[in-house]
Amino acid sequence: MLFFRKKNDDKQRPRKEVLLSRKSADGIITYAKTWHPYEGILILKGKSRKADITIDGLVVPPFSSHGPYYSGFPVYDLPFDLSYIGTAHSHPGSSNNPSLEDLNNYFGLVSIIINYPYDDTTIAAFDRNGERFTLRILPSDDKRTS
Numbered sequence: 718m719l720f721f722r723k724k725n726d727d728k729q730r731p732r733k734e735v736l737l738s739r740k741s742a743d744g745i746i747t748y749a750k751t752w753h754p755y756e757g758i759l760i761l762k763g764k765s766r767k768a769d770i771t772i773d774g775l776v777v778p779p780f781s782s783h784g785p786y787y788s789g790f791p792v793y794d795l796p797f798d799l800s801y802i803g804t805a806h807s808h809p810g811s812s813n814n815p816s817l818e819d820l821n822n823y824f825g826l827v828s829i830i831i832n833y834p835y836d837d838t839t840i841a842a843f844d845r846n847g848e849r850f851t852l853r854i855l856p857s858d859d860k861r862t863s
């Protein structure tokens with residue numbers, strides 16, 4: 718007997734790529750280092766298109782709180798802005814996997830996590846389900862983020 722399982726459409730759709738401007742990547746790295754050993758959190762500004770999500774700006778959230786295992790901000794204090802497409806936060810530990818808390822407090826379309834020692838290789842991007850996006854850091858002269 719054969720069982721046919723319905724294929725998951727989600728898996729077949731090509732995944733969006735997350736494109737991070739060099740300046741934003743550097744901003745996230747610097748911010749994470751500044752808050753170490755606490756977590757730091759930033760709001761990401763950018764655009765979502767068919768094939769990719771472009772991140773080209775950072776906003777320090779108002780009234781954010783920071784701790785060794787927690788960082789956050791009251792979403793209701795944010796001005797309504799359609800260019801806010803997600804958050805970036807740091808993990809002072811050795812993993813950039815989203816925690817359950819991170820997924821429960823998901824904001825926007827993309828969540829970037831950077832872990833210690835905070836460089837290009839420890840930055841990752843996740844969707845609402847905790848699945849990784851392909852993340853590319855664009856060279857500073859890339860037109861898409863100028």
Ligand SMILES: [Zn+2]
Nearest residue numbers: 808815816819
């Ligand atoms: Zn986290």
